[in-house]
Amino acid sequence: MNYFSSNFKLGILGGGQLGKMMLYDTRKFDIYTCVLDPSADAPSRLACDEFTVGDLLDYDTVINFGKNVDVLTFEIENVNVDALESLEKRGVKVFPSAKTLRIIQNKATQKLFYRDNEIPTADFSRFAYTSEIDEAVDNGGLSYPFVWKSARFGYDGTGVKVVRGLSDLTDLPNVECITETLIPFKNELAVIVARNEQGDIKTYPVVEMEFHPEANQVEYVICPARIPDDIAKKAELVALKTAEAYKHVGLLAVEMFQTENDDILVNEVAPRPHNSGHYSIEASYTSQFEQQLRCILGLPLGNTESKVAGVMVNLVGAENHTGNVVYKNIEDILAMDGVTPHIYGKKQTRPFRKMGHVTIVNEDIAVARDIAEKVKRTIEVISE
Amino acid sequence: MNYFSSNFKLGILGGGQLGKMMLYDTRKFDIYTCVLDPSADAPSRLACDEFTVGDLLDYDTVINFGKNVDVLTFEIENVNVDALESLEKRGVKVFPSAKTLRIIQNKATQKLFYRDNEIPTADFSRFAYTSEIDEAVDNGGLSYPFVWKSARFGYDGTGVKVVRGLSDLTDLPNVECITETLIPFKNELAVIVARNEQGDIKTYPVVEMEFHPEANQVEYVICPARIPDDIAKKAELVALKTAEAYKHVGLLAVEMFQTENDDILVNEVAPRPHNSGHYSIEASYTSQFEQQLRCILGLPLGNTESKVAGVMVNLVGAENHTGNVVYKNIEDILAMDGVTPHIYGKKQTRPFRKMGHVTIVNEDIAVARDIAEKVKRTIEVISE
Numbered sequence: 059m060n061y062f063s064s065n066f067k068l069g070i071l072g073g074g075q076l077g078k079m080m081l082y083d084t085r086k087f088d089i090y091t092c093v094l095d096p097s098a099d100a101p102s103r104l105a106c107d108e109f110t111v112g113d114l115l116d117y118d119t120v121i122n123f124g125k126n127v128d129v130l131t132f133e134i135e136n137v138n139v140d141a142l143e144s145l146e147k148r149g150v151k152v153f154p155s156a157k158t159l160r161i162i163q164n165k166a167t168q169k170l171f172y173r174d175n176e177i178p179t180a181d182f183s184r185f186a187y188t189s190e191i192d193e194a195v196d197n198g199g200l201s202y203p204f205v206w207k208s209a210r211f212g213y214d215g216t217g218v219k220v221v222r223g224l225s226d227l228t229d230l231p232n233v234e235c236i237t238e239t240l241i242p243f244k245n246e247l248a249v250i251v252a253r254n255e256q257g258d259i260k261t262y263p264v265v266e267m268e269f270h271p272e273a274n275q276v277e278y279v280i281c282p283a284r285i286p287d288d289i290a291k292k293a294e295l296v297a298l299k300t301a302e303a304y305k306h307v308g309l310l311a312v313e314m315f316q317t318e319n320d321d322i323l324v325n326e327v328a329p330r331p332h333n334s335g336h337y338s339i340e341a342s343y344t345s346q347f348e349q350q351l352r353c354i355l356g357l358p359l360g361n362t363e364s365k366v367a368g369v370m371v372n373l374v375g376a377e378n379h380t381g382n383v384v385y386k387n388i389e390d391i392l393a394m395d396g397v398t399p400h401i402y403g404k405k406q407t408r409p410f411r412k413m414g415h416v417t418i419v420n421e422d423i424a425v426a427r428d429i430a431e432k433v434k435r436t437i438e439v440i441s442e
Numbered sequence: 443m444n445y446f447s448s449n450f451k452l453g454i455l456g457g458g459q460l461g462k463m464m465l466y467d468t469r470k471f472d473i474y475t476c477v478l479d480p481s482a483d484a485p486s487r488l489a490c491d492e493f494t495v496g497d498l499l500d501y502d503t504v505i506n507f508g509k510n511v512d513v514l515t516f517e518i519e520n521v522n523v524d525a526l527e528s529l530e531k532r533g534v535k536v537f538p539s540a541k542t543l544r545i546i547q548n549k550a551t552q553k554l555f556y557r558d559n560e561i562p563t564a565d566f567s568r569f570a571y572t573s574e575i576d577e578a579v580d581n582g583g584l585s586y587p588f589v590w591k592s593a594r595f596g597y598d599g600t601g602v603k604v605v606r607g608l609s610d611l612t613d614l615p616n617v618e619c620i621t622e623t624l625i626p627f628k629n630e631l632a633v634i635v636a637r638n639e640q641g642d643i644k645t646y647p648v649v650e651m652e653f654h655p656e657a658n659q660v661e662y663v664i665c666p667a668r669i670p671d672d673i674a675k676k677a678e679l680v681a682l683k684t685a686e687a688y689k690h691v692g693l694l695a696v697e698m699f700q701t702e703n704d705d706i707l708v709n710e711v712a713p714r715p716h717n718s719g720h721y722s723i724e725a726s727y728t729s730q731f732e733q734q735l736r737c738i739l740g741l742p743l744g745n746t747e748s749k750v751a752g753v754m755v756n757l758v759g760a761e762n763h764t765g766n767v768v769y770k771n772i773e774d775i776l777a778m779d780g781v782t783p784h785i786y787g788k789k790q791t792r793p794f795r796k797m798g799h800v801t802i803v804n805e806d807i808a809v810a811r812d813i814a815e816k817v818k819r820t821i822e823v824i825s826e
Contacts, residue, residue, distance in 0.1 A: 082466050088786070105489045106488070365750050
């Protein structure tokens with residue numbers, strides 16, 4: 059099939075920022091795109107050919123949308139997987155596959171998958187309900203501290219909590235969940251793997267993530283990670299093994315811990331373009347968004363190397379500011395060398411809300427890192 | 443004024459490829475955009491906030507469109523300048539200015555402007571009608587060969603002809619025109635100058651252009667130009683002087699000849715993003731489209747240096763092919779290192795029609811140039 063013909067239609071479930079950034083690259087390739095999103099104001103409403111408002115979790119809505127496209131993908135995991143399976147049976151190419159998404163949607167299933175495939179990950183226990191945890195503690199099957207994660211719909215830190223004692227347990231939702239050994243780690247790393255239907259596979263460089271202590275959101279992503287080559291190589295191999303295990307088609311962002319004794323453990327994965335790959339728009343030969351298209355359209359994979367070093371800063375709403383957003387001092391950061399803001403266009407800010415990101419590129423990663431700190435100190439996402 | 447507020451509106455006259463590529467960057471900055479174009483199918487209809495169909499040459503249409511925006515720009519020179527002047531009087535910021543556009547729209551006025559401002563350019567004569575030329579030849583005021591240019595609406599080679607004898611004159615349109623001394627040159631060079639309202643000014647590296655012999659369209663643009671530093675410096679200074687003379691606000695693409703004795707002569711200018719700057723999307727720290735926004739919005743200018751070397755190949759329709767376009771072997775060029783196609787989405791091809799461009803980036807310009815030739819030999823823009 060000629061992906062550059064006007065008969066071809068690419069469907070995207072979700073019309074948020076990730077979808078929007080991917081749509082820029084569909085334009086470059088002149089690919090006809092259809093987007094489904096629950097919100098009429100979704101960022102992707104601009105830049106797609108057909109925009110449909112509808113519930114991504116409703117079986118019939120997803121079927122009716124998906125049956126009219128040739129290739130179907132998603133920019134968010136929280137979609138109706140049964141519908142994706144039916145569409146696959148009807149011959150629609152769904153990438154990443156429904157099978158992969160079903161595993162990833164549930165953190166317990168995801169962890170079992172790693173265990174079954176001998177992919178290194180933190181030890182864990184499964185619970186049908188949070189209320190069953192303290193019994194396990196009483197029986198000595200589990201001991202504080204540990205990490206609690208709701209099995210479903212965890213995103214950007216919500217649904218994750220470090221539990222140091224009974225009191226931390228009481229205010230948690232009583233849902234299907236897992237507990238994980240609390241891993242003391244040196245670094246949080248991520249590797250984005252790109253794989254197409256033909257099985258061609260490439261990895262982006264290992265990136266290093268710095269988290270905001272309170273918001274539990276990534277604050278800086280640094281590419282390449284400032285770690286020894288042997289650790290980077292180890293992380294790359296774990297990421298490759300993970301993508302191969304899923305027989306993944308598309309991008310797979312693999313988040314990992316580098317433990318204090320330099321083991322690499324998979325934390326979790328995202329089957330889509332990822333915040334840890336935003337730097338690639340400015341720094342890489344092939345941006346993660348173009349690469350995702352190449353993967354799901356069965357095109358040759360692009361070069362994943364970097365032209366220059368990159369650091370990404372997430373723009374999150376300042377504390378104590380809720381209301382119409384103002385990007386204070388944005389002109390000042392635009393005057394800094396190699397700085398590109400990406401404003402997501404959300405009109406309302408609130409504390410720690412993800413409002414955009416800024417990429418800083420430079421031939422020297424140390425310089426990029428310094429400018430990134432200056433950016434962070436300078437721009438303020440506040441309310442009017 | 444806060445350019446990042448939703449109250450701000452940027453108006454763009456023309457919804458073609460240049461406008462479309464600029465719109466990607468308005469999204470990045472979340473700038474509200476309004477586009478006016480005569481065609482309901484204009485590429486920019488996607489990716490702008492408000493799309494209006496209307497005649498760019500009709501005074502009232504341009505006034506009614508322009509009076510509702512804060513800053514007005516254009517992606518094509520062929521617009522109603524009287525309307526731009528009236529809008530300036532009403533307080534709309536028109537960048538580049540109506541005054542500049544009026545000079546550039548008429549090649550005779552443009553040449554006089556260079557003469558008045560001591561900007562080096564080929565000697566020329568003005569004629570109210572082509573029919574007056576042979577008289578000038580008879581009087582010995584002009585001698586073959588020379589270059590004939592219609593004063594108005596010359597674009598991509600149309601309206602330009604090398605005249606070697608009377609027979610060449612006869613089939614030319616009888617319009618206001620100029621004749622220029624035919625300059626034997628080593629290279630055609632271009633420099634894109636960026637200048638904002640505050641007077642901050644930067645130049646992109648000098649690029650080298652190779653033209654297609656028959657179509658008289660740029661076939662390769664090579665950045666940086668493979669010329670001695672002193673020549674590059676000279677070209678850069680001429681371009682700066684030209685932009686300063688216009689007190690230009692926005693991008694000014696200055697096309698120049700490097701003569702056989704290494705003089706630099708200005709051929710013509712374009713007051714907008716330009717084909718000779720497309721390489722900047724992949725190769726530069728700041729693409730020409732983001733830079734144009736920075737210029738006309740009074741933002742600090744971005745870094746004009748390159749991350750890597752770049753070569754651009756124009757994709758034009760193959761000879762003897764007219765009809766529904768097919769990009770034969772596009773998958774093959776996607777497998778080449780550092781190759782990014784930009785397909786403009788025109789459904790119909792015809793000989794030499796500009797259908798897109800391909801950028802090739804590499805740390806080594808010689809490698810990029812080799813791959814560019816391979817791209818040129820591989821992809822074919824043909825009809826079904």
